[in-house]
Amino acid sequence: xxxxxxxxxxxxxxxxxxxxxxxxxxxxxxxxxxxxxxxxxxxxxxxxxxxxxxxxxxxxxxxxxxxxxxxxxxxxxxxxxxxxxxxxxxxxxxxxxxxxxxxxxxxxxxxxxxxxxxxxxxxxxxxxxxxxxxxxxxxxxxxxxxxxxxxxxxxxxxxxxxxxxxxxxxxxxxxxxxxxxxxxxxxxxxxxxxxxxxxxxxxxxxxxxxxxxxxxxxxxxxxxxxxxxxxxxxxxxxxxxxxxxxxxxxxxxxxxxxxxxxxxxxxxxxxxxxxxxxxxxxxxxxxxxxxxxxxxxxxxxxxxxxxxxxxxxxxxxxxxxxxxxxxxxx
Amino acid sequence: xxxxxxxxxxxxxxxxxxxxxxxxxxxxxxxxxxxxxxxxxxxxxxxxxxxxxxxxxxxxxxxxxxxxxxxxxxxxxxxxxxxxxxxxxxxxxxxxxxxxxxxxxxxxxxxxxxxxxxxxxxxxxxxxxxxxxxxxxxxxxxxxxxxxxxxxxxxxxxxxxxxxxxxxxxxxxxxxxxxxxxxxxxxxxxxxxxxxxxxxxxxxxxxxxxxxxxxxxxxxxxxxxxxxxxxxxxxxxxxxxxxxxxxxxxxxxxxxxxxxxxxxxxxxxxxxxxxxxxxxxxxxxxxxxxxxxxxxxx
Numbered sequence: 027x028x029x030x031x032x033x034x035x036x037x038x039x040x041x042x043x044x045x046x047x048x049x050x051x052x053x054x055x056x057x058x059x060x061x062x063x064x065x066x067x068x069x070x071x072x073x074x075x076x077x078x079x080x081x082x083x084x085x086x087x088x089x090x091x092x093x094x095x096x097x098x099x100x101x102x103x104x105x106x107x108x109x110x111x112x113x114x115x116x117x118x119x120x121x122x123x124x125x126x127x128x129x130x131x132x133x134x135x136x137x138x139x140x141x142x143x144x145x146x147x148x149x150x151x152x153x154x155x156x157x158x159x160x161x162x163x164x165x166x167x168x169x170x171x172x173x174x175x176x177x178x179x180x181x182x183x184x185x186x187x188x189x190x191x192x193x194x195x196x197x198x199x200x201x202x203x204x205x206x207x208x209x210x211x212x213x214x215x216x217x218x219x220x221x222x223x224x225x226x227x228x229x230x231x232x233x234x235x236x237x238x239x240x241x242x243x244x245x246x247x248x249x250x251x252x253x254x255x256x257x258x259x260x261x262x263x264x265x266x267x268x269x270x271x272x273x274x275x276x277x278x279x280x281x282x283x284x285x286x287x288x289x290x291x292x293x294x295x296x297x298x299x300x301x302x303x304x305x306x307x308x309x310x311x312x313x314x315x316x317x318x319x320x321x322x323x324x325x326x327x328x329x330x331x332x333x334x335x336x337x338x339x340x341x342x343x344x345x346x347x348x349x350x351x352x353x354x355x356x
Numbered sequence: 357x358x359x360x361x362x363x364x365x366x367x368x369x370x371x372x373x374x375x376x377x378x379x380x381x382x383x384x385x386x387x388x389x390x391x392x393x394x395x396x397x398x399x400x401x402x403x404x405x406x407x408x409x410x411x412x413x414x415x416x417x418x419x420x421x422x423x424x425x426x427x428x429x430x431x432x433x434x435x436x437x438x439x440x441x442x443x444x445x446x447x448x449x450x451x452x453x454x455x456x457x458x459x460x461x462x463x464x465x466x467x468x469x470x471x472x473x474x475x476x477x478x479x480x481x482x483x484x485x486x487x488x489x490x491x492x493x494x495x496x497x498x499x500x501x502x503x504x505x506x507x508x509x510x511x512x513x514x515x516x517x518x519x520x521x522x523x524x525x526x527x528x529x530x531x532x533x534x535x536x537x538x539x540x541x542x543x544x545x546x547x548x549x550x551x552x553x554x555x556x557x558x559x560x561x562x563x564x565x566x567x568x569x570x571x572x573x574x575x576x577x578x579x580x581x582x583x584x585x586x587x588x589x590x591x592x593x594x595x596x597x598x599x600x601x602x603x604x605x606x607x608x609x610x611x612x613x614x615x616x617x618x619x620x621x622x623x624x625x626x627x628x629x630x631x632x633x634x635x636x637x638x639x640x641x642x643x644x645x646x647x648x649x650x651x652x653x654x
């Protein structure tokens with residue numbers, strides 16, 4: 027029998043990996059498949075976390091934390107609501123950028139939205155308790171099992187199931203005719219438009235689907251950690267997702283799974299066991315330096331990632347032919 | 357109410373001088389290399405901390421540190437461009453890849469500095485001030501000197517761009533790099549000079565920004581990035597004079613908003629301007645028929 031402390035640790039790792047993967051699949055659908063450089067992806071993640079928190083905390087009471095609204099809804103309603111809110115917010119961002127702006131300007135607008143949304147939430151304390159964030163968020167199905175170890179494994183099951191479901195949805199989309207249209211939008215919006223594809227609508231669609239995945243991931247993270255604050259959805263969070271995705275290989279699920287295992291999860295866990303050197307905050311600062319350097323290295327050495335996306339070409343007969351490796355797109 | 361608004365013009369002018377330096381620098385980098393440099397604010401920070409180092413440990417007057425800070429920022433910009441951004445571009449890195457690269461650089465510079473100076477708040481040892489009151493404005497002598505320095509720096513840029521061969525070469529590289537090279541313009545040298553100048557401007561902006569606040573930390577200048585982006589877009593990306601005009605508009609209006617509502621609405625205003633301009637008039641306020649089309653999607 028594995029000691030309890032280790033069980034806790036392993037369960038935590040699996041849950042964090044699974045919930046991160048949910049969001050990463052959503053982001054990969056937007057970036058890797060459709061070519062939207064969504065620097066604002068942390069916004070639906072953040073909204074999802076707050077939605078789940080507000081729908082489980084109950085009405086605001088006492089001076090401990092202030093928020094404008096609260097309900098006590100049973101599982102799984104908060105998660106569904108979080109996915110819906112994530113999709114809605116992401117759709118709103120999509121309406122600003124989709125089809126109107128060239129990709130790099132889309133990225134800049136989304137980046138600006140992300141930065142300012144964080145700052146507003148930090149300053150306007152009455153909405154969701156400002157920079158301190160919401161704490162004591164109830165966990166789903168907590169009364170279902172007695173021991174906390176059993177609950178850990180229950181959450182592992184939930185997280186892995188939802189991650190698998192997200193993978194399935196994204197996988198089906200990217201293999202369907204819709205996926206081919208999305209890749210066409212990514213590779214050349216002009217050509218896609220000339221062939222009669224509605225670029226704006228396709229971009230809006232993946233903004234909504236990706237946003238739902240982000241919202242769900244935020245909700246599951248918030249309820250697992252029982253807290254949610256602006257630090258949980260900084261622009262930096264989006265950046266680590268991007269680093270993981272391009273390291274693994276944008277545009278394919280295996281690449282994303284590998285990249286996410288390496289960067290947000292593996293890297294953080296590997297450095298967790300370092301002796302605490304220097305002043306508080308030194309290790310964290312150095313971690314960001316290394317992550318930034320890693321992103322540059324990937325762009326420099328292997329822009330297609332560890333597991334490059336397979337290129338599919340269609341013969342006149344309709345038969346698909348797969349090629350490993352593609353031109354260095356990043 | 358009216359008094360607050362009038363008094364905010366003075367603060368607005370301080371913001372205008374910082375913002376115009378930074379936005380002209382940012383837009384100049386884009387015009388000669390096509391790179392939207394998200395690490396620009398962090399180069400400003402490095403310059404501001406160079407000035408802090410000279411000011412705090414060597415006891416140099418803040419005015420004497422400005423040229424050093426400018427040169428350091430200029431050199432860092434040239435090195436970043438030459439050693440990292442240009443090679444990446446030559447390797448065929450896409451526009452998205454370049455944005456991720458500059459964001460990564462920004463993280464490296466910011467956290468590298470943070471690891472060295474440690475988290476905390478810093479301030480300059482500023483010379484004693486005389487307070488001037490005129491036309492409903494309250495400004496200190498230091499603030500007036502910074503405005504004068506900004507005006508001087510921008511005037512120099514104007515003269516370089518319009519009156520010198522170098523400026524002509526820069527405009528040629530901006531308009532068509534291949535044609536410029538084919539015409540015998542040493543485009544690498546021209547690009548280096550342009551990045552040095554823009555880094556220099558950013559450096560002065562960094563010192564001016566930090567000096568305008570009671571205290572600063574390693575992320576202070578990063579907070580200005582969205583406002584810089586909004587200014588550059590309003591001015592028409594790559595247009596130096598547009599950026600200048602946009603800095604006046606955004607600097608003054610944002611201080612008025614901050615005075616009337618709360619400081620955080622300044623950033624919201626910048627965001628709204630950014631979005632509004634891109635949706636309605638993507639070429640910015642410059643009168644340029646061709647410029648805007650590149651911003652819009654197909």
